Amino acid sequence: MSRGSVPAALCLVVMLVGSRLCQQLRAFAGRPPCRLTPRPRALATRAMKFSKFAQFLEEASQISGPGSRHRRIQRILTLFEAVRSTEEMKLVLKLMLCDLDKINVGHALLLAAADEMGLKSTKKPAEKLAQWLSRGDVPDVGEGWQRLLKKEGTAGTVEDWNLQQVWEALEKISEIQSEGAVQKRTQLVGKLATGCGRKEPAGGKFICRIMYGKGLGIGANKKTVAKAFAKQRLVPNGERLLEMLEVNPDIDRVLESLEGDCQALAQLWSPITPACAQPSRSVEEVMQKIHTKGKSMNWRAEWKYDGERLQIHADKKSKQVRLFSRNLNNVTGRFPQVLDAMITDKHNFENIILDAEVVAVDGDRILPFQILSRRPRQAQGRTKQQDVADVAFFVFDCLFVDGESILHQPLKERRSRVWKVLSKSDQIRIAEGQAFTDAKELQVALGKSIRASTEGLILKNLDSPYEPGVRTAEWLKLKKDYLDSSLSDSIDAVAVGVRRGNGQRSSVYGSFLLAVRSKGSSGHCKFQTICAVGTGLTNQVLNDLYELCQPLVSDSGVVPDFLDATSAGSKGWMWIKDFWKAPVMEITAADLTESSVHSCGLGHLENSTAIGLRFPRVLRLRPDKGPEQATTTEQVVSMYNDQPQIKSVRRSTKGSGKPKAEPMTKRFRFEGCEGEADAGGYCVGRAHRPSERTFVMEVLARWPEFRPFHVHSRRVFRHGLTLLQRGGLLTKENPWGAF
DNA sequence: GTTTAGCGTGAAC
């Protein structure tokens, strides 16, 4: 077998699953206060100390290996069993799930608070902490706090707050406002750290993470905590916690309701966790998913509008309307135009809950997400000046109508139910879509949707019920940037800056500042930043990049002169000085956006705007390329101008778009694979076991033709492995050496 | 003393 050619058996067709659960909804974050009942004090006598709470968490965090999930759940269960009252249980849950009101405490403030802990053993604790973090001595601020507090020791009498005290401190922090707020907050946070972490330093770590609000880092979040809660006995109906939370995010209320006869039904004025869609990477993959699902061929392709998810609650008689964001925040004040549109007499409902996407529009034209996000976030006074843009609501589902929860009804029913009672208007529109049965129809629909400036399609099983909070297989998203085709171009960009990772990535660089090539005025090459990227990298690649870049990093902190960077775009980076050795990465993105942080295209566009990338991610490294072969600014600019939204604006304002630019780098597809999913049926799964990873590495190393594939570590050649084994190319004795 | 620029935070994607 010659090295440059690919065995026929290895024809790989990318067609299958990339099912990725996105991160969980941060369902609880920042919910506006709606606490009507004063909180009774927990029993003072046996109230749980934060130190004890922290010990449980610490133990749970150390569990790993096979069976770890179960053991972790058991450990958390013991924590629950140490709880003495429902009130205390509320606190435990809210703390574990970081369900706090907005407290305006972030990374910087947590650092500064180290100086407010009254530490004796460390001089300039905040400085020390920052140093630890920059060197990766400590994976996150929380661990840093723990380390500082540990040094203090527990000699003498030491504060040890109970959960109630901690909660009250958090509430106090959330209330701090106006002049001097930052200082007051910092002091209070410092005090809280002392109260939580003097007796048990791990308590400092956890209170820090709780305030930061991104999870406790113990390998247990909402789902796992709920599993443990299901087994505890103090509060009845524990196994219903999750479903109840999906229909009412208020933990206090839900725990109370569990004590009665509870049912997970949609309720007016109480936000329902929205359903999400699974990503799909091609028309073929979609068709395959639909068919293997079997039963129903009753599917609908709907435009995926690029705006914000909005849940509309309305009641005709009381003339009330309430709007909730995807994360269940109350955003009623942000869309005053729509409130009126919801309470017209033209509608034939008494009350209703709609699922919709709100989009910035100009008449019939759909505007980019960026325009929508420029609208004010808070209710504007009566003296509203010209708004940034009109908005329209594209309704695509209905969860509740006239006092009845219709979550369980099939989509078909729900749809026909709404359209009967909802009256369309400029503000209230219906999501465009069509039924489809085969790949061809789907392909056509996809093309249409993209030309209409949407992100792609959402495909829905018309026979499926509404599943709150679930990334259900009954909804598939097919976005243009997922597609392996010329529809989405990739960019080859140079890593010009690096930044140390956090948490589990603290031993390597966690993200990279990327730049593209541009001709400097003097004819020299200048590079312009286009995005930072930190996803799409495997641990292997991260380690390699660390080894590769470490020697190239300058210690000066001065932006190198080959680089054209804005001041905002150059904050927090360590610079690569040995530029010509800098690694090149092939990346992709969902959109090209206007940027004030990055410098790409400065000088090529009107209003001295520059271009950045939305949702950038690494496809692969390009060790075969040097910076001089990176994509150019001009190419990026023409990609920008090629976007449907930009074109449509140009059409309406000017005559025509710019002339077509030189061709982009295209991703390679191995010959014979295109559209031949049935030909061999060889492919594709995730290569996540070590032997499979090794195999992939080998294949990539030996047949460069494979490299240009959209190779994420989890969507590669499983069957290729089998085939090679069967063909005798791989043997048991020498699994990888037979090439 | 008043105005403006900068920075941190949260939240949308």
Added chain:
DNA sequence: ATCCGACACATTCGG
């Protein structure tokens, strides 16, 4: 938003 790793559980393969 995207993506990856680890683990869990289901299904198929091969002796």
Added chain:
DNA sequence: CCGAATGTGTCGGATGTTCACGCTAAAC
């Protein structure tokens, strides 16, 4: 038929850009 290999789902935790808002610090 059973253990190993493979296929797929679930969950947690890394990471991105941009914007408005409100406080702080600098500039006038």
